[in-house]
Amino acid sequence: MKSGPVALRGAMDAALHPLHPTVPQYSCLGLLGQRPGLSGAELARGVFVTRQSMNVVLRGLEERGLVTRPATAPHGRELPTELTSAGRDRLDAASSAVLAIQQVMCAGLTPARQLALLETLALCIRNLSTDS
Template identity: 35%
Template sequence: MSMRKMIPTDRESWIGYDLKMTQHRLRQRLEAELSGTGVSASQNAVLLAIRGNPRISNAALARTAFVTPQSMQGMLVTLERDGFILRTPHPEHGRIIMTELTEKGRTAAQAGMVAAEAVERRMLSKLTDDEADVLRDLLQRCADALEES
């Protein structure tokens, strides 16, 4: 395996920089698509995670939205205040808080899913299906390599 130079030239850049630029543009495009829903990209990720698993823990929600558990707590307070979610104590386990989507939350989550799918289709529009599969695999392998101790 050849090693890339770690000092970029005018004709090349670090893959990490290219990845960050793509992520930044993806986030900008998603925020623009979500502008009419009343939620941010992070809040959208949370609503979609709750839709998929109403018993999901706050820690798992934080990982889903790439925020700290403390930030997640604030996000949940905001989502509840704005009428997107309802949080109630578990009937048998008082320390567990159940989180469910309200009708407003379900509507926003559906709109958020449509927006996320549209942005992903746009991002991948210049790739073949096979190239998209290879990209997904390569990115996962890179993430796995960084996870190793």
């Protein structure tokens, strides 16, 4: 039996494969959908990859016309990244595929148990987010 993270990653890889984003690319698109204009360094932190890995992710997304970055930085060295309309469309399609995984993953949980799970995960996130 696979561990939770391995099973989830495998399911996400399989669902996203026909749409062609990898899980890190999907995570990057999702983060940009929520917070447009993030730099590569900010995206790397948000997606839990190295800056070097994020540069590869961004180059791939940019080559496919899903994100855009200016040729020169408007301030300092950081290049703000934005979704293109094609990127938004791909994010919407990928999000639907991931939502289907969530529905399968939560099958059999009552609404009350789903709420308890979300509250527990939110508490875990808060615990990790607090400055000690």
